[in-house]
Amino acid sequence: MSTTQMSPATGTLPPDEMLPPAEILKVENVTMRFGGLTAVNDASLTVKKGSITGLIGPNGAGKTTLFSIASGFLAPTRGRIAFEGGDITGVAPHRLAERGLGRTFQIVKPFAGLSVLENIVVGAFLRHPRRADAEAVAARVAARVGLGDRLDDPAASLTVSGRKRLEVAKALATGPKLLLLDEVLAGLNPSEVRDIIPVIRELRDTGITILMIEHVMQAVVSLCDEVFVLAQGAIIAGGTPQQVVSDPKVIEAYLGKGAAARLNRGETADA
Amino acid sequence: MYSPDIIIEALLNGLLTGAIYALVALGLTLVYGVLHIINFAHGALLAAAMFAVLLINQLFGVDPYVQIPFLTVIFFAVGYGLQRLIIGPASHGRDENILLVTLGLSIVIENLLLAGFGSDTRSLNTDYSFNVYEVGPYLLSQVRVFGAAGALVTAALLWLFLSRSDTGKAIRAVAREKIGASLQGIDVAHVYAVTFGLGCACLAVAACLLLPTFYVNPKIGSAFVLVAFTIVVLGGMGSIVGAMLGGLIIGVVESMSGLFLGESLGQIGIFVIFILTLLLRPTGLFGAKA
Amino acid sequence: MSALRPYLPVIGLGVLLALAPLFVTSNVALNFLVFTLIIALAAQGWNLLGGFGGQFSFGHAAFFGVGAYVSAIWQMSLGLDAWTGFVAGTLAGAVTGLTIGFLAFRAGLRGSYFALVTLAFAEVFRVLSNSSEATGGAAGLLLPLRIGAQNLQFADRSTFLAFVVALTILVLLLVQWIRGSRFGAQLVALRENEEAARALGVDVFAVKLKAIGLSGAITAAAGVLYLQYFLFIDSNIVFGTWISVEVLLAAIVGGLGTVLGPVVGALALHGLGELVKHLAGDLPGIDLAVYGAVLVVAVAFLPGGLVGLFRRKPAPRQVRKTAPEGGRV
Numbered sequence: 001m002s003t004t005q006m007s008p009a010t011g012t013l014p015p016d017e018m019l020p021p022a023e024i025l026k027v028e029n030v031t032m033r034f035g036g037l038t039a040v041n042d043a044s045l046t047v048k049k050g051s052i053t054g055l056i057g058p059n060g061a062g063k064t065t066l067f068s069i070a071s072g073f074l075a076p077t078r079g080r081i082a083f084e085g086g087d088i089t090g091v092a093p094h095r096l097a098e099r100g101l102g103r104t105f106q107i108v109k110p111f112a113g114l115s116v117l118e119n120i121v122v123g124a125f126l127r128h129p130r131r132a133d134a135e136a137v138a139a140r141v142a143a144r145v146g147l148g149d150r151l152d153d154p155a156a157s158l159t160v161s162g163r164k165r166l167e168v169a170k171a172l173a174t175g176p177k178l179l180l181l182d183e184v185l186a187g188l189n190p191s192e193v194r195d196i197i198p199v200i201r202e203l204r205d206t207g208i209t210i211l212m213i214e215h216v217m218q219a220v221v222s223l224c225d226e227v228f229v230l231a232q233g234a235i236i237a238g239g240t241p242q243q244v245v246s247d248p249k250v251i252e253a254y255l256g257k258g259a260a261a262r263l264n265r266g267e268t269a270d271a
Numbered sequence: 272m273y274s275p276d277i278i279i280e281a282l283l284n285g286l287l288t289g290a291i292y293a294l295v296a297l298g299l300t301l302v303y304g305v306l307h308i309i310n311f312a313h314g315a316l317l318a319a320a321m322f323a324v325l326l327i328n329q330l331f332g333v334d335p336y337v338q339i340p341f342l343t344v345i346f347f348a349v350g351y352g353l354q355r356l357i358i359g360p361a362s363h364g365r366d367e368n369i370l371l372v373t374l375g376l377s378i379v380i381e382n383l384l385l386a387g388f389g390s391d392t393r394s395l396n397t398d399y400s401f402n403v404y405e406v407g408p409y410l411l412s413q414v415r416v417f418g419a420a421g422a423l424v425t426a427a428l429l430w431l432f433l434s435r436s437d438t439g440k441a442i443r444a445v446a447r448e449k450i451g452a453s454l455q456g457i458d459v460a461h462v463y464a465v466t467f468g469l470g471c472a473c474l475a476v477a478a479c480l481l482l483p484t485f486y487v488n489p490k491i492g493s494a495f496v497l498v499a500f501t502i503v504v505l506g507g508m509g510s511i512v513g514a515m516l517g518g519l520i521i522g523v524v525e526s527m528s529g530l531f532l533g534e535s536l537g538q539i540g541i542f543v544i545f546i547l548t549l550l551l552r553p554t555g556l557f558g559a560k561a
Numbered sequence: 562m563s564a565l566r567p568y569l570p571v572i573g574l575g576v577l578l579a580l581a582p583l584f585v586t587s588n589v590a591l592n593f594l595v596f597t598l599i600i601a602l603a604a605q606g607w608n609l610l611g612g613f614g615g616q617f618s619f620g621h622a623a624f625f626g627v628g629a630y631v632s633a634i635w636q637m638s639l640g641l642d643a644w645t646g647f648v649a650g651t652l653a654g655a656v657t658g659l660t661i662g663f664l665a666f667r668a669g670l671r672g673s674y675f676a677l678v679t680l681a682f683a684e685v686f687r688v689l690s691n692s693s694e695a696t697g698g699a700a701g702l703l704l705p706l707r708i709g710a711q712n713l714q715f716a717d718r719s720t721f722l723a724f725v726v727a728l729t730i731l732v733l734l735l736v737q738w739i740r741g742s743r744f745g746a747q748l749v750a751l752r753e754n755e756e757a758a759r760a761l762g763v764d765v766f767a768v769k770l771k772a773i774g775l776s777g778a779i780t781a782a783a784g785v786l787y788l789q790y791f792l793f794i795d796s797n798i799v800f801g802t803w804i805s806v807e808v809l810l811a812a813i814v815g816g817l818g819t820v821l822g823p824v825v826g827a828l829a830l831h832g833l834g835e836l837v838k839h840l841a842g843d844l845p846g847i848d849l850a851v852y853g854a855v856l857v858v859a860v861a862f863l864p865g866g867l868v869g870l871f872r873r874k875p876a877p878r879q880v881r882k883t884a885p886e887g888g889r890v
Contacts, residue, residue, distance in 0.1 A: 071760065097762030109757035111750050122750040125743040126762035134743070174762050309673040361861035366672050367617050371813065371860045374619070378806065378853025385846030489846070493802060497684060500677055535692045535699075542685045549678045550668040 024049040024178050024209045030079030032065055039065040041233035052210045054220045057230035063213045064106055067180050071103040072096045102176030104167040106183045110155040117151040119166055123173030138173055145169045145199055161192045181212040185219050193219060280409045281526045289522020290419035291480055295495055296502035296514040297426055298473030304509025305446040305466040308369040314496025315377035316471055320346055320478035321487040322384055325395055335479045342475040350471025355464040384489035392488040400483055418480040425476045426515055442466055501545040507555030571737045574821055575730040582723040591718040597831040598725045599786045604811035604823035605732050606779030612818035614772045615752030620679030621780050621808050623686050624654040626800035628781025629788040633702045643713035647785050654781020655774045662773035666766055687800035701795025713789045721790060732779055737820045748772055810852055814859045816866025825867050
């Protein structure tokens, strides 16, 4: 596994350059300002087809904002997003879902008045206009994320872990090629995290590329092929998880001063 | 074409009416600014206040202007009670529910007035109802001038209350940051009810100022409620200055479109402003909110 | 069989309604049923947008009135026949819905703002029809009495009731079908959470537009029925606030976003209204005052409406919003 480009030179790519097929998503020099606040500052990253790529960084670094831009919920102040080689900057979220870009929300958004199955069916309807087909797909997806026995329960009755699974299932039912997962592990206890990690890995094995925002380092290290680090809106490092966690810049920015020493003693490995 | 004198007189009359509209809208925008709810019962409550003025006048012969202090207190209490006992608990904190609950209240109030007073249009005649001031070539109705002056004084008092008193400061704190305010020990439910009470108190004042010149019937509320909404939307939801300016603008628009389009089509001007503002500039002309 | 299962309640209510014209004979009862079902039909239109889609309109009178006036003008000024007038009125309702919807949803209006703008549109229509010659001005329009099925006027009330019942059943079946369809699922999804729906590929604007178009058509059809039954309309009747209020009331009391809710709600409300009028004598407006109180009580204590009472325990309502939000995002 090699590190990808993190040089500032990425900004000088001609806009019409074709993406090599190996890259499913390319974020180029994206800047997002809200009034006077710069949430994302000239950030670039690449997600390789078939990979699990991580996006980490301290709270408030702009990770979710970057996700919202990539999934069409926000139009960037500057910069460009390419999906499968085509420019998708400013394309509406529902169009991106049609093209195969799915996302989950950090603050889960279940359709609380509906059953688990009905929730997932909404996603499945995207590619299966007939109800019987959509329900069959939804039931399969539910089984895949471990909600197979709760199809008729109201979504509002699910636990935190159940809601996270539902969030993934809904996005999965749209049949995405690329799935953006926003902190699906946050708020879960260690055993729940252990349960859900194989689910994510299995998604990748069936051909879905994954870009995930994650705080749980254990999961990042065990799942991700490649990791980008966002701090104060800018990408400050990228590479394999091992490279990234030993990068002094990252340790300074992400884990705080003095963390390098602790890290070297190996304490975070089982944090 | 109309002579300039007629137009100027319509303009002046529009400003005078507009000041009272502004007072009605003030109550609505205050409630919106603090509770972030649209009080659909505002018009019906105004109708109730107007009937109260009428009734007290007929039973005890009390002049409408003299009723102001008394009715203000009564309607403050009514508003406080409505919010505390009905609107707050019944709506479970959901936006649409509040709209529905206040709609329900407005139907109840309007139709109780209908049941109690019948559908006749009434007016209250005082011995000064037809006095006029001559200002240059223009004749201005005395009660309208009183009304406008009273509305401006009330708005000024309300503004002073909000900016100087402790309760006023608590109200503004809740308007800005509800959770923060409650952490400071401010009783949010109480502040909500006080605000709602103040909104109703504005209506009581408006009713006393309106009645010497304006007619009343049980349906009068719906005529006012859209006007008040238009003012509030135009001035920017929750903005007091906006409500005052919006009120004056709408008063003038109404009087002008009445002059040029005739009595029945004249109302269109206001609705069109309302729709256009909502569609094109929902933050209003003076809306401060991002 | 299992595909038919969701339709069983609709079929059950349909059979009950279909029996009504056979057994109800008194004019008072027939009048009551016809009028109530016209409201129920209009409410079904409201419910599609407000109940399933979560977009509360306070101005459905706009559609009701457009349907009635277009059909009346179609017959009286253009001299065309009542059946095509029925279709024209219904289509005009759809077009009105699409137009208002396009403007309001394009501007991103929702919640209270959407309610207010629909109310304002209805009021504009009311004032315009009150002062325009084409609509008969304040005098309204009196449809000439020409009994005959081809004129959609029937000699006896029970035939008209049968016609209204047939239409009601048709619309119930349509709504039940929509409920199970992709469009229905997307509509409910955007009611529950617009952002989440968008992420799942729901074109929120298009779905809302479709809903308000259909909603306008159904409510307009009810407006045409009103015209054909009472043969007289004026601006304060068909564009009046009362109709906007009645339809939302019926849907909410019966059960928001349920197929049977509007019919059950309209029957219950009007039944109650008659009872109150009977008890309270001739006090004007007393039945409406009770309706208002029922609305408050329904919102406070009956989130699932009357239909919800007969269901197994409904899902807990959406998590309470801690901070009330404005109408726009």
